[in-house]
Amino acid sequence: MTVVRPATPADANAMAFIEANNEIMRVGVDGARPPWSAAAIRTTLLARGRAWVALVDDAVVGHIITQSVDDEAELLAVGVAPEARRRGVARALLSTAHAAWVAAGVRSATLEVRVGNGPAISLYRAFGWFAAGVRRGYYADGEDAIVMRWEIG
Numbered sequence: 001m002t003v004v005r006p007a008t009p010a011d012a013n014a015m016a017f018i019e020a021n022n023e024i025m026r027v028g029v030d031g032a033r034p035p036w037s038a039a040a041i042r043t044t045l046l047a048r049g050r051a052w053v054a055l056v057d058d059a060v061v062g063h064i065i066t067q068s069v070d071d072e073a074e075l076l077a078v079g080v081a082p083e084a085r086r087r088g089v090a091r092a093l094l095s096t097a098h099a100a101w102v103a104a105g106v107r108s109a110t111l112e113v114r115v116g117n118g119p120a121i122s123l124y125r126a127f128g129w130f131a132a133g134v135r136r137g138y139y140a141d142g143e144d145a146i147v148m149r150w151e152i153g
Ligand SMILES: CC(C)(COP(=O)(O)OP(=O)(O)OC[C@H]1O[C@@H](n2cnc3c(N)ncnc32)[C@H](O)[C@@H]1OP(=O)(O)O)[C@@H](O)C(=O)NCCC(=O)NCCS
Pocket: 022, 023, 024, 077, 078, 079, 080, 081, 084, 085, 086, 087, 088, 089, 090, 091, 092, 112, 113, 114, 117, 118, 119, 120, 122, 123, 124, 126
């Protein structure tokens, strides 16, 4: 069973491992940023933003990292360990983040995703996210980013 709880500084190493080992990072580091280190996750993301981890049998297998200002949120990262995929882990993480946003008065959110990242785009669409624009050549390898938005209906 998947359990989702708020991330703590003690989760930073596991979160950095998930970040560094997903194929999105391996295929040419994200143009906007290198994979986050455990230190960066601890000192910046967990201090300023809101993040949750998903656990299966007490092991961290996925995370979602967000930040928000007033009623606008940004989804910075969602990642699931390859061996734990297609079992609803990302779905559980997104449900948690969406519920927290609604409870906090967030009205809309944005994210960027590689145009070729079919699994992630399907995931976001399933949660009502829609394409709102394209950033040409956004990633280091020249791939475009789709800007997606989620809004409270
Ligand atoms: C994208 C990612 C987070 C999905 O995680 P996951 O736990 O496997 O996803 P779930 O099992 O919760 O799937 C939820 C929905 O996402 C979509 N989805 C997930 N993986 C998919 C795939 N390989 N192909 C097509 N759709 C997929 C489906 O709509 C799925 O619903 P369904 O199982 O009812 O068809 C995971 O593949 C991953 O970590 N990828 C690398 C990192 C990444 O791309 N992050 C996003 C960057 S913006």
